Amino acid sequence: MAAAREPVLVCENVSRWFQGVHALKHVSVSIGKGEIFGLVGPNGSGKTTLVNAITGFYPPQEGRILFEGRQISGLKPYRIAESGIARTFQNVALFRGMSVLDNILMGRHIFMRPNPLASLFYWWWAQREEIAHRRKVEEVIDLLQLESVRDEHVDVIPLGLQKRVELARALCAEPRMLVLDEPMAGMNQEEKEYMVRFILDAQEALGLTVLIIEHHMDVVTAICERVLVLNNGSRIAEGPAREAISDPQVVEAYIGKARHAA
Incomplete structure (x- = not known):
């Protein structure tokens, strides 16, 4: 079971605010190795802020984040990518203005080490590195x-292919954990089905742990083992996807309180 898996990513009491806006309020979550974990909630609930904290764009001002047992909160985004x-x-x-191939090649940048000598002796040195990339x-x-x-x-x-190119660029960084921020946004049903298939294929082929933000609940319940639901920067539910999404607090967060007849 997912709950018994070795934790890969652990967020402990993560808080982040922007001036007077408390975007994350003591959020804790643990994601197991090889798990596809969903992060859901209404617009403005703090999902992307949490992802930005994990990937170093907006480090948490309270709490800490650990990846594979090592604290990464406070590291620069390129260090977290590495x-x-x-x-x-x-x-x-x-x-x-760049081709699909060139965009995907940019995913290899964390492995590239500029070296004047390598350029000078290209045929004996840099060429081997380029072929490997x-x-x-x-x-x-x-x-x-x-x-x-x-x-x-x-x-x-098309947009669906652009999203797939962005996924390809991320995979070229040879991650052990993949963070997807609304990968199906703006897609039609056919494009969504293709993207789900490719995410599952990549996760299986490469042994990835996946954290996915997604608004399409059919996608969440189809591929996510567990989900964390945020609202106004706070955790309101966590657990197996269908159970968490059916939680009364989650339903209320999305559609408001039920109106009772007078």
Whole structure:
């Protein structure tokens, strides 16, 4: 069972505020190795703030975050990426004017070490490194079935494919934990089904732990083993996906209190 798994990510009493807005209020959660864990809640509930705290963009002002037993709260985002956590963004954050292949290659940047000597002796030194990076990229392109658009500019491909390219770029960083911020936002039903399939394929093939923010509850209940529900920066429910989403506090947070007839 997921509850018995070795914890990979642990957030302990994480708080974050922006001037007068208390965006996270003593949130604690533990995510097990190999788990697909959902993070849900109404707009403004603190989901993306928690993800930004985990990935170093807005470190917690109280509490701490541990990844594989090591404290990462306070580290720079690139250090957290190097430690084994990769993410995608709510709004597609691809490099416009560049091809799909070049965008995916950017996921290898954490492994690249600029070296004038390597450039000077390219054929004996840098070429081997470039081939190794390209080999990893080709594996991810094959896994996510992006061969047909590899040379297209990201500006001209559909949103669903853009989201898949962003997923591919994250996978090229060889993470052990993948953080997905609304990967299905703006997609039609067919695109959602494709994305679910590719997330499951990647999780199984690469042995990933996945934290996913998602508003589509059909997706959450289909792929997430457990979920944490936030509202106004606080935890209101946690547990198996269907049970947590059916919690009266969660229903109230999404649709308001039931109106009783006079």
